[in-house]
Amino acid sequence: MLKSISNALSKVFGGNKQDHQDAIEDSEIITSVNKRLITEDEHQIPRRHLDDNALKVAYRLQDAGFEGYLVGGCIRDLLLNKRPKDFDVATDAHPEEAAELFRRGRLIGRRFKLVHVRFGRDLIEVATFRASHDSQSEESSGEQGKQCDSGMILRDNVYGTIEDDALRRDFTVNALYYCPKDHCVYDFANGYEDLKKGVLRMIGNPEARYKEDPVRMLRAARFAAKLNFSIDSASEEPISELAPMLKRIAPARLFDEALKLFQSGHAIQSYQQLQRLDLFEPLFPQVQRLLQSDQLDMPIEKLIENALKNTDRRLAQRKSVTPAFLFAAILWYPTQQLMQKLIRDNKMPPLPALHEAANQVIAEQVRSTAIPRRFSTPIREIWEMQLRLPRRHGNKAARLMEQPRFRAAYDLLLLREQSGEDLGGLSQWWTDFQNADENAREKMSRNQNNGKSSKPRRSRRRKPSKKNNEQVNHDG
Numbered sequence: 403m404l405k406s407i408s409n410a411l412s413k414v415f416g417g418n419k420q421d422h423q424d425a426i427e428d429s430e431i432i433t434s435v436n437k438r439l440i441t442e443d444e445h446q447i448p449r450r451h452l453d454d455n456a457l458k459v460a461y462r463l464q465d466a467g468f469e470g471y472l473v474g475g476c477i478r479d480l481l482l483n484k485r486p487k488d489f490d491v492a493t494d495a496h497p498e499e500a501a502e503l504f505r506r507g508r509l510i511g512r513r514f515k516l517v518h519v520r521f522g523r524d525l526i527e528v529a530t531f532r533a534s535h536d537s538q539s540e541e542s543s544g545e546q547g548k549q550c551d552s553g554m555i556l557r558d559n560v561y562g563t564i565e566d567d568a569l570r571r572d573f574t575v576n577a578l579y580y581c582p583k584d585h586c587v588y589d590f591a592n593g594y595e596d597l598k599k600g601v602l603r604m605i606g607n608p609e610a611r612y613k614e615d616p617v618r619m620l621r622a623a624r625f626a627a628k629l630n631f632s633i634d635s636a637s638e639e640p641i642s643e644l645a646p647m648l649k650r651i652a653p654a655r656l657f658d659e660a661l662k663l664f665q666s667g668h669a670i671q672s673y674q675q676l677q678r679l680d681l682f683e684p685l686f687p688q689v690q691r692l693l694q695s696d697q698l699d700m701p702i703e704k705l706i707e708n709a710l711k712n713t714d715r716r717l718a719q720r721k722s723v724t725p726a727f728l729f730a731a732i733l734w735y736p737t738q739q740l741m742q743k744l745i746r747d748n749k750m751p752p753l754p755a756l757h758e759a760a761n762q763v764i765a766e767q768v769r770s771t772a773i774p775r776r777f778s779t780p781i782r783e784i785w786e787m788q789l790r791l792p793r794r795h796g797n798k799a800a801r802l803m804e805q806p807r808f809r810a811a812y813d814l815l816l817l818r819e820q821s822g823e824d825l826g827g828l829s830q831w832w833t834d835f836q837n838a839d840e841n842a843r844e845k846m847s848r849n850q851n852n853g854k855s856s857k858p859r860r861s862r863r864r865k866p867s868k869k870n871n872e873q874v875n876h877d878g
């Protein structure tokens with residue numbers, strides 16, 4: 403056991419002997435790799451809070467002669483009295499061996515092989531203990547494990563012991579194992595103490611670990627937001643500088659991470675952490691450019707914050723949220739700015755200008771985070787509706803309300819005005835219209851007289867500027 407820990411550590415802390423020594427002197431991790439058992443009396447995780455299906459999987463593995471533990475975020479969350487999002491199982495069985503034990507087990511992944519065991523809608527992920535990419539091991543430099551020049555891990559199928567596995571995890575609080583046999587929590591990285599202190603600490607040398615997988619920086623921001631933890635200074639320090647490494651991550655993975663950041667109920671705190679750590683830029687470069695431009699007369703930051711608060715509120719009320727709305731809000735002003743430019747410089751009419759701007763903004767965004775087509779089409783529709791909502795005369799309003807994207811478009815309109823855009827009280831008109839009976843609706847539509855007579859009223863929040871007034875006449 404000691405040998406494998408020392409091998410794992412020498413890799414985690416880098417090959418240089420002096421670095422290794424410094425890290426050992428600075429780090430609390432070395433003194434705490436010794437296994438510590440936290441008994442049920444101490445940790446007090448109520449057994450009824452453990453997921454039945456995850457327990458079934460762990461028992462099945464143990465009955466077949468393997469090890470099986472509940473591990474990671476689920477144990478961290480249970481210790482913090484939070485409801486885990488999902489339950490993961492760790493085992494010494496190789497993925498192929500584990501898959502054979504379960505009728506509904508499926509081997510998935512290439513870069514990181516796993517077994518998914520399905521129980522109706524519930525999914526338990528079974529991962530084999532990983533070891534570090536130790537150069538002495540045959541596995542690490544060939545088929546099973548692969549690292550590129552920058553240190554990024556390209557393939558991670560080098561297997562090891564539970565101690566190796568603990569050191570391969572990201573934060574100490576994510577490296578806690580629950581054994582369903584003795585009901586103890588096994589701690590190899592001092593995670594239990596960090597959890598009590600509310601500290602996120604990267605296991606091993608933070609810089610090397612972020613280089614191995616830059617997504618760990620986003621995870622730091624997300625857990626700090628979700629758990630209201632502080633990030634240990636040594637773990638926080640390299641992040642700003644390494645943030646651009648996120649540009650090398652597959653856009654599809656960054657899209658998933660963006661959803662975890664913004665659709666898990668802590669969106670506003672996540673956004674603040676991302677900004678604080680310079681991690682928002684690699685996710686939304688064109689939005690960040692606009693946020694930093696000092697000539698911009700659009701309430702971009704307010705709109706993003708309001709959209710995120712709105713998402714948190716909806717989730718707290720158990721209402722649905724869609725990535726289409728979120729991305730439509732976050733990318734609204736870059737699209738607006740480009741559209742205005744196309745109208746001004748290329749003399750394009752508003753609708754084609756919007757279509758062209760939408761194409762360009764989405765094309766640039768998908769180089770950072772993917773946007774699957776099932777979301778990019780509704781995003782365009784929500785934007786297009788922003789141009790159509792000012793036209794309310796005759797039976798146009800009633801017809802607009804029947805559009806599948808009406809609700810989301812109306813929500814974006816509300817957010818725009820709440821954030822300070824001057825639309826002459828358009829969102830209030832739509833609120834009243836939806837609440838009105840048929841007679842009142844008819845009267846409201848008649849009063850619109852082609853939608854061009856309604857004079858923009860002054861926004862209560864912002865002084866009207868020339869630019870804002872120009873923006874009102876989208877319906878030309």
Ligand code: ATP
Nearest residue numbers: 474475476487488490570571572576577615617618
């Ligand atoms: P949550 O499910 O609440 O988002 P989590 O910590 O469970 O948080 P998962 O993505 O479900 O996150 O991963 C499960 C566990 O796998 C983590 O707790 C951690 O131990 C390990 N892990 C996940 N991603 C990484 C990574 N990029 N680097 C190292 N370890 C990781």
Ligand code: MG
Nearest residue numbers: 475476487488
């Ligand atoms: Mg999890």
